[in-house]
Amino acid sequence: xxxxxxxxxxxxxxxxxxxxxxxxxxxxxxxxxxxxxxxxxxxxxxxxxxxxxxxxxxxxxxxxxxxxxxxxxxxxxxxxxxxxxxxxxxxxxxxxxxxxxxxxxxxxxxxxxxxxxxxxxxxxx
Numbered sequence: 573x574x575x576x577x578x579x580x581x582x583x584x585x586x587x588x589x590x591x592x593x594x595x596x597x598x599x600x601x602x603x604x605x606x607x608x609x610x611x612x613x614x615x616x617x618x619x620x621x622x623x624x625x626x627x628x629x630x631x632x633x634x635x636x637x638x639x640x641x642x643x644x645x646x647x648x649x650x651x652x653x654x655x656x657x658x659x660x661x662x663x664x665x666x667x668x669x670x671x672x673x674x675x676x677x678x679x680x681x682x683x684x685x686x687x688x689x690x691x692x693x694x695x696x697x
Contacts, residue, residue: 574598574686578668581691584658588695592653594668594688600649605671605678607631608642608653610664610693620666621653622678631678635661658695665690 580592596603607622621642622631630642636655644651655662669684678684 574600574603574670576668576670576686576688578666578688578691581666581693583694583696585697586659586695588658589654589656590658590693592655592666592668592691592693594651594653596649596651596670600670602672603670604674605683606642606644606651607669607671607678607684608666609669609681610662610666611690612664615664617667617681618664619679619681622671623651624678633679655693658693660695662693663695664693666693 575597577595584590603625605622605624608620609617610620611617619633621640623642627644639657641654667690668688670686671684673683675683
């Protein structure tokens with residue numbers, strides 16, 4: 573069992589930045605990779621970014637490449653999503669997730685075992 577808690581969401585102007593955090597607890601030794609997904613009302617859940625547990629590989633969705641980064645604090649069971657140059661289309665509930673599966677990529681939500689409850693990000697004037 574892994575528990576994940578997101579934080580850092582809020583309201584931001586277009587072009588602004590936010591940094592989301594995800595804190596993990598429980599049986600975290602089983603985690604192989606960590607990811608971020610987002611979902612807007614009426615839309616499918618969308619892959620945003622992922623990072624392997626050791627931090628050696630990262631993955632990004634096409635819509636956020638060049639604007640978002642993902643990282644982990646090696647001294648804490650916490651990882652981050654830094655969001656820059658935010659657009660109204662980035663408005664969604666953002667979820668962090670953990671995966672116990674070894675994979676060549678982590679784009680599919682089917683690879684993830686545990687999910688946080690989400691944090692709202694709203695990009696609006």
